Amino acid sequence: xxxxxxxxxxxxxxxxxxxxxxxxxxxxxxxxxxxxxxxxxxxxxxxxxxxxxxxxxxxxxxxxxxxxxxxxxxxxxxxxxxxxxxxxxxxxxxxxxxxxxxxxxxxxxxxxxx
Amino acid sequence: xxxxxxxxxxxxxxxxxxxxxxxxxxxxxxxxxxxxxxxxxxxxxxxxxxxxxxxxxxxxxxxxxxxxxxxxxxxxxxxxxxxxxxxxxxxxxxxxxxxxxxxxxxxxx
Numbered sequence: 001x002x003x004x005x006x007x008x009x010x011x012x013x014x015x016x017x018x019x020x021x022x023x024x025x026x027x028x029x030x031x032x033x034x035x036x037x038x039x040x041x042x043x044x045x046x047x048x049x050x051x052x053x054x055x056x057x058x059x060x061x062x063x064x065x066x067x068x069x070x071x072x073x074x075x076x077x078x079x080x081x082x083x084x085x086x087x088x089x090x091x092x093x094x095x096x097x098x099x100x101x102x103x104x105x106x107x108x109x110x111x112x113x114x
Numbered sequence: 115x116x117x118x119x120x121x122x123x124x125x126x127x128x129x130x131x132x133x134x135x136x137x138x139x140x141x142x143x144x145x146x147x148x149x150x151x152x153x154x155x156x157x158x159x160x161x162x163x164x165x166x167x168x169x170x171x172x173x174x175x176x177x178x179x180x181x182x183x184x185x186x187x188x189x190x191x192x193x194x195x196x197x198x199x200x201x202x203x204x205x206x207x208x209x210x211x212x213x214x215x216x217x218x219x220x221x222x223x
Contacts, residue, residue, distance in 0.1 A: 042118060042201070042213030043157070058210070090156060097209040101145060105156035 002026055006091050006106035013081040013113045021076040021109050023091030031094045032074040033058075033103065034066060036087040043090065049074055050096075081113045116140045118214035120202045125220045126192055134187045134200050134217045142207020146178050146185045149201040151216065157201055161187070189219075197221045 004025045013019055023032065030051050035043040045058030047066040055066045063085060065077045074093075078085060088110050092103040117139045126132040138146065145164035149157035163169055163178035163185060175188040187200055199216040206212055 040215055042203075042215045043211075044213070045210060048210075097144075097205070101147070101162050101205065102159045103211070105158070107156050 004091055004093055004104050004106035006089075006109050008109060009107065010110045011112070013078075013111065015082060015113060017081050018077070018079050019081065019111075020078075021089055021091075021111075023074045023076070023093075023106055024072055025074075025091075025093040025104070026072060027093060027104065028071070029093035029104070030071075030096050032068065033092040033094075034064070034074065034076045035090045035092065036060065037090060037108075038087050046076065046089075081111075083113045085111065086113045087111060116204075116206060116212045118202055118204060118212055120200075120214040120217045122215070123218045123220065125222060126189075128192055128194060128221055128223050130192050131188065131190050132192060132219065134189075134202075134219070136185050136187070136202035136214060138183050138185070138202070138204040138212070140204045140206040140212055143180065143183075144205040144207065144209055146176070147203040147205065147211065148176055148187045149203065151199045151201055153198070160200075192221050194221050194223070 007022045033048040034046040044060045049055045049068040052071040067075045091106040094103045120136045148160040151157040161176035168177045173190045178185040199218045201216045202214040203211040
């Protein structure tokens with residue numbers, strides 16, 4: 001039981017390049033989330049999904065796109081990376097939050113945009 | 115707007131007790147959470163309170179007062195491995211978590 005995994009762990013991009021971050025969970029969770037964590041700030045929700053084939057915007061969605069084609073996977077895309085997107089990105093998953101509240105986090109992806 | 119306030123940094127001595135406070139302002143309220151995050155690692159769940167009062171879980175306890183929009187995390191018998199950031203988060207009416215910036219706890223021998 002691997003829990004929540006993320007790939008890659010580290011990445012350096014040049015401004016304007018694109019990339020996709022992959023999140024996978026093996027706990028059969030309905031909900032999945034993408035957060036970014038910046039120094040001195042709390043985790044901020046980028047996008048989330050309440051089930052396969054659904055996605056919704058969070059607090060800071062601009063510049064990111066997501067897809068959830070399979071229940072176990074949640075992809076985060078950056079179409080044209082900007083230095084402001086330098087951050088640590090965490091994926092999390094949970095059961096429906098109205099019956100089980102704990103979110104399980106992946107190990108994070110450290111992204112630098114130059 | 116929605117906001118979580120918690121101290122930026124606290125220092126305590128090994129074996130002592132420390133209380134990390136958190137105040138919240140959210141649209142609706144479905145509970146207060148505490149997560150622990152060691153440097154360079156992912157947050158891990160510590161506790162959840164939705165009713166007023168104290169929840170005890172070993173060396174860690176968490177308290178909530180809904181009327182004061184206030185909670186705290188109490189860590190007893192501090193160990194060096196407790197050096198970490200402690201994240202307070204409140205769940206709003208849409209069941210989304212609003213996160214504080216975290217309290218970095220430094221334990222000195």
